[in-house]
Amino acid sequence: MNTAVTSEQVMHWLDEVPDPEIPVLTITDLGIVREVRVDESGGAVTVALAPTYSGCPATEAIEQSVVDALGEHGLDDVAIERRLSPPWTTDWISDEGREKLKAYGIAPPAEGAGKRALLRGGRAIACPRCDSLATSLVSEFGSTACKASYRCDECLEPFEYFKCI
Amino acid sequence: MNADEALLTYVLRVADNALITGQRMIERVAGEAELEEELANANFALDYIGQARMLYTYAGELEGEGRSEDDFAYLRDTQEFRNFLLAEQPNGHFGDAIVRQFLFESFYLLQLEALADSRDKRLAEIAARAEKEIRYHLRHAAQWLVRLGDGTDESHARVARSLAEQWRYTGEFFAGDEVDSILQSEFRGPDLDALREQWLANVTEVLEEATLAVPGETFMATGGRQGLHTEHLGFLIAEMQHLQRAYPGASW
Numbered sequence: 001m002n003t004a005v006t007s008e009q010v011m012h013w014l015d016e017v018p019d020p021e022i023p024v025l026t027i028t029d030l031g032i033v034r035e036v037r038v039d040e041s042g043g044a045v046t047v048a049l050a051p052t053y054s055g056c057p058a059t060e061a062i063e064q065s066v067v068d069a070l071g072e073h074g075l076d077d078v079a080i081e082r083r084l085s086p087p088w089t090t091d092w093i094s095d096e097g098r099e100k101l102k103a104y105g106i107a108p109p110a111e112g113a114g115k116r117a118l119l120r121g122g123r124a125i126a127c128p129r130c131d132s133l134a135t136s137l138v139s140e141f142g143s144t145a146c147k148a149s150y151r152c153d154e155c156l157e158p159f160e161y162f163k164c165i
Numbered sequence: 166m167n168a169d170e171a172l173l174t175y176v177l178r179v180a181d182n183a184l185i186t187g188q189r190m191i192e193r194v195a196g197e198a199e200l201e202e203e204l205a206n207a208n209f210a211l212d213y214i215g216q217a218r219m220l221y222t223y224a225g226e227l228e229g230e231g232r233s234e235d236d237f238a239y240l241r242d243t244q245e246f247r248n249f250l251l252a253e254q255p256n257g258h259f260g261d262a263i264v265r266q267f268l269f270e271s272f273y274l275l276q277l278e279a280l281a282d283s284r285d286k287r288l289a290e291i292a293a294r295a296e297k298e299i300r301y302h303l304r305h306a307a308q309w310l311v312r313l314g315d316g317t318d319e320s321h322a323r324v325a326r327s328l329a330e331q332w333r334y335t336g337e338f339f340a341g342d343e344v345d346s347i348l349q350s351e352f353r354g355p356d357l358d359a360l361r362e363q364w365l366a367n368v369t370e371v372l373e374e375a376t377l378a379v380p381g382e383t384f385m386a387t388g389g390r391q392g393l394h395t396e397h398l399g400f401l402i403a404e405m406q407h408l409q410r411a412y413p414g415a416s417w
Contacts, residue, residue, distance in 0.1 A: 054219060054294055055211030084219075084290040087297060139201035140305055145208040149201070165297045 005075065007036040010045055017069045020061045021144050022162075024104040027062060031092025034083045044077040045070060050088040053145050053165070090164045102128045107150065107161040125161050127152035135159075171347035172285060173227045174247070175354070177237070178344070178390055179276070180220035181248035183295075184238055185398070186269065187213030188405050193256055202259075205305060209266075212298040219291045239409035243399045244392040251334035253389070253398040257327070260313050260320065264327040267306040271368050272338045272360070274299045279355035288352070307371045314375025325377055336385025338364070344390075 014033050019025045027033055027049070035048040047066055051059050063080045070078045090109035093101075098108035107128045124133040132154035139149040140163075147160045166174075190210035197203040221234035251269055256262045277299060280292035313324040339361040348354030369379050388394065408415055 051215075051294070053212060054215030054298060055208075055213065056215065057211065084294050085286075087290075087294040089297070139204065140301075141201060141204035141208050143204075145211060163301075165301065 004041070004043070005038055005045070005073075007038050010036045010038065010047070010070065010075070013069060013073050014047070014066065017062075017065050020058045020065065021146075022101070022104070022106070024100045025093075025097050027066070029094050029097030029100060031094060031097070032062070032088060035081075043075075044079070045075055046079045046081055048081040048083040050083050050092075052088050056145065090162065093162075101162055105129065105159055106147065107159060109162045109164045125150055127155060127157065128159055129157055130155040166343055166347065168347055168351040169227065171344045172288075172352060173224060174344045175348045176220055176224045176227060176288060178247040179280075180217050180224060180237065181246045182252050182269075182273065183213045183220065184217035185246065185248040185252040185401065186266075187211075187217060188401055189252070189254075189256055189262075189265075192401075193262065198259060209302050209305075212295075212302070216291070216295045216298070219294075223287055223291065235409070239406045243394055243402050246394065246398065246402070247390050247392060248398075249334065249337050250386055250389040250395055251331060251337070253394060253401060254331060254334065255397055258323065260324040261327045261331070263306055263309045263313065264324060264331050266302065267310050267371070268331060268335055268368070270299055270303040270306055271371075272335070272364055274303050275360050275363055275367075276355055279360065282353060283348075284351075284353040310371060310377075311375045314372070314377040321376065324375075328372075328377060329380055332380040333383055333386050337387045337389055340385075340387050340390075342390070 011028070011033070014036070015026055015028050017027045019027055019030055030052070032050045032052060033047065034050050035046075037046040037048075038044070039046075047070075049063065049066070059082075066080060067078050093109065101108040105128050107125050110123055110125065125135050125137075126133055127135055127150075130152060132152055134153040135150050136153055137148060138151050138158070141147075142149040142160045146163060146165070148163050149158065150161050151158050187210045190206050190213065193206050194203070194210065197206055217238070218234045221237040224237060225232045225234065249269070251265060254261075254265055256265075274296065277292045277296040281289050281296055283289045283292065310324065313320040315321070339357045341357045345354065345357060349356060365379075372379050386395075
């Protein structure tokens with residue numbers, strides 16, 4: 001690699017790396033790309049990523065897809081740094097990401113991850129299809145750790161909700 | 166014991182609690198009564214194993230002898246594990262498992278909240294990450310406990326028995342030793358007396374909602390953190406480590 005790259009350029013390329021579990025979102029939509037560093041020669045790149053959940057099985061897959069994506073742009077000296085702090089929360093999902101989630105049929109996380117009470121439920125979640133607030137929680141868990149299962153009592157469609165954490 | 170040794174021991178204790186709890190939950194995979202619980206349980210287990218991995222990796226760096234997360238998980242014998250006795254108790258019926266998770270997570274959440282403020286940056290980072298997950302787990306366990314306790318006569322009676330049987334393992338949470346003292350003084354670790362008070366208040370609130378009586382003073386079993394375990398841990402370890410013991414270095 002002879003041509004120097006800039007961190008902005010790398011960030012732009014990372015804009016195209018999808019999340020393996022919710023492919024309509026890119027990793028920049030998710031807010032997990034914390035920093036891109038390019039060394040002075042412009043050859044070696046370090047990408048700092050925040051893991052979402054401790055046990056997220058996609059963590060390694062995402063790291064590999066970053067290495068692969070940058071490799072396709074001719075960068076073969078890419079180091080991944082896992083950055084735990086500050087911890088990722090769903091508040092980091094971009095507005096664009098929230099729109100994409102909704103269009104995909106997944107209700108985006110209600111803002112304000114905060115500390116919910118142990119026994120009392122949270123706020124009502126709007127149906128991503130008909131926007132009704134008359135929805136019921138079916139299960140705190142869905143097809144992945146980050147989603148809960150809901151049902152819309154208005155249009156009767158089941159949908160997934162990207163949980164706040 | 167110096168501060169470095171205390172920190173290493175402490176990190177291993179937290180890691181062992183996470184791993185053994187996660188392993189117990191894995192045992193329930195494909196054994197739940199309904200699909201939603203199946204998903205919840207598997208997801209919880211993943212969180213625990215993920216937390217254990219981060220903590221073991223850190224322990225390996227603190228120790229500086231080249232041990233990896235797998236070495237700690239798969240190549241130590243029962244007496245070397247430092248988890249609470251409660252964590253290793255068998256799953257039993259659904260109510261038993263819910264009570265175990267509820268009692269432990271009520272403590273673990275407070276422990277993580279305190280550790281997130283620790284002077285040891287790495288431990289604080291891991292705790293801050295894990296805390297968000299355990300808060301969610303605890304909500305799940307607490308809600309089920311209320312449903313079972315305030316449910317039918319049968320579910321109430323069974324879960325009351327689970328509580329009476331497992332309460333004896335909760336004293337260990339607060340039986341501090343030199344490691345806890347050093348962690349508190351040198352690394353701004355948890356104040357166990359304050360934690361006990363908060364734990365009891367939180368647990369009492371949920372038990373009352375569940376129409377369950379808070380068990381009275383009773384004999385408290387300890388020993389987990391000295392490596393003196395109940396007979397149940399050996400079987401868990403044997404199953405968990407079988408593959409690495411039979412085929413050393415196997416990976417996939």
